[in-house]
Amino acid sequence: MKHNILAVFFILFTNLANCQNFNDEFVISGKIYGKDTGKVILRYNNINDEVILDTAILEQGQFSFSGRVYNVSEAILRTDIETTNLEDKSIIRFLLEPGTINIVVNILNNPTAIITGGPAQQEKDDWDRQKKDLLDARAFYYHKADSLNNLQNKNNKPSDNQAIAALSSERDLILQSIRTKDMAYIQSHLNSYLSAYLLVQHHRRLPLDSIKNMYDKFGYHVKQSDLGKRLLRFIYPLTNDTLFRASNPLLSADMEKKLRIVQSVYSFSLQDTAGNLVDLAAFKNKYIVLDFWASWCTPCIKAIPALKQLAAYYKNDPIQFISISLDTKIDDWKKSILQNNFSGLHVLDSNAFRSPVAVYYKVVWAPHYVVIGKDGTVINADAQGPDDPAFRLLLAKLLKKE
Incomplete structure (x- = not known):
């Protein structure tokens, strides 16, 4: 009887482990219109909290990736591996989660990306649509600043520096408006993976105590996601709050x-x-x-x-x-x-x-x-x-x- 109970327990444990492995897996299928050959690079943090840089070869514009991620991680897809400008539209940021994800990229004319398959990404798309005007304005200023910087490097004129400084001030106002809007979203959606993502995007410009207080209010599943872990990796070394450290251990004993x-x-x-x-x-x-x-x-x-x-x-x-x-x-x-x-x-x-x-x-x-x-x-x-x-x-x- 004892052996039968142990056998049943082993089967249940194995099935749960297999389910956990299955629930961690993602598969990305993608298509780029306007680029049939070449490479694309995907960056994300995997289930072991390792930074993964995965490369896929394009075949008639199609590509695929697979891996394992815990809950939700920020992913960056580089469709033009020569680009160094992180604000370039060839660089696609999205929320990667277990399951099947489809990505369609059109680099003809104005580059766009449609990403389907994950609820966290769907929430991000919905929120991005609500602040579309601000995001478009930000993209405009980054593009214009990039053009002015290239011009300044060629001409080295003081007038170019003045134009860049003026443009930076206008851009900062746009960024502040985005940050204010995102902070309001976080406060009213404390159990959302998107809220953790938004806090990651803005954390360098926020007081440490504000970040810590918002993190404390997140649900357990959000804290355990890659996004939550990224926030803890930022907060933990900087804070002197021993109670916070004890409640949110980063290091082993x-x-x-x-x-x-x-x-x-x-x-x-x-x-x-x-x-x-x-x-x-x-x-x-x-x-x-x-x-x-x-x-x-x-x-x-x-x-x-x-x-x-x-x-x-x-x-x-x-x-x-x-x-x-x-x-x-x-x-x-x-x-x-x-x-x-x-x-x-x-x-x-x-x-x-x-x-x-x-x-x-x-x-x-x-x-x-x-x-x-x-x-x-x-x-x-x-x-x-x-x-x-x-x-x-x-x-x-x-x-x-x-």
Whole structure:
């Protein structure tokens, strides 16, 4: 009798697990009118909280993707892989959820995309229609600003700079109107995945307490979605609210314990590309520049030449550049280092944004640069990039004090 009960329990457990796997799966079928060949790239966070960059080959304009995602994740489909402007209409942002999703893209004349198959995306489409005038105005200003920037790069006229500044002010007013409208939507739809998505879109321009309070009011299923996890990854390192941290754990109990005993950069030992542990205490009495980056981060990759140039310039000075990867997959990390000829000291904690070193230094996006003094104290917790004159000036001033 006991064996029969165990057998029944095992069958039920297996069926539930299989249902869970099935409920996590998505399939995307797509068609692009106006482009028969080439590639498209899909970016999203999978069920294991890993950043996935998937490529599909177009066959007579058709493409497909499949994978697993928990609840809802923001996805970005790049139909023109050469485009770097994130506001370009060839870049399609949508809400990815389990099930079958159909995407039809028309790049002839005015590019448009129709996405069907998911209730979260349907809610987003409905809300976008209600603020269509504002979204159209935003698109207009981004397009005009892009044109003026290209013109300014050619002519280098002061009048172009004035026009760009005036346009930026007008654009900011539009963005503020969108933000106000979206915040009102969130407050009245606290159990909506769309609300989490909208908060993700605006979180960099909102006070931390406002983000935290709205997150606290979200339903459990929203918090557990990829969108909810993205918000927690932003809030957790920045807040000093111990009650919030205890109620919304980001790290495992073991990593929390490690984090509590961290005193400075010298408390960390991280794995290098050969699999050896690098004790950062070895760099005492040197200035340290921490470069938090990832293979999937386009701005990070673009900054590599400037960072290499700086490291070469200061190679005989008491300053150590350390690149800390936020990749979750070791192979992706190593491959990117080779592809980009990224020399220097490379280390990794595959827990990425959930790692003690990232949480300790309040890393919530990449790239992120931290400048540390010879005694381990932080000089600049969120420094400008290596191609920024202010960053170079900071290092020059530090070394001039020698």
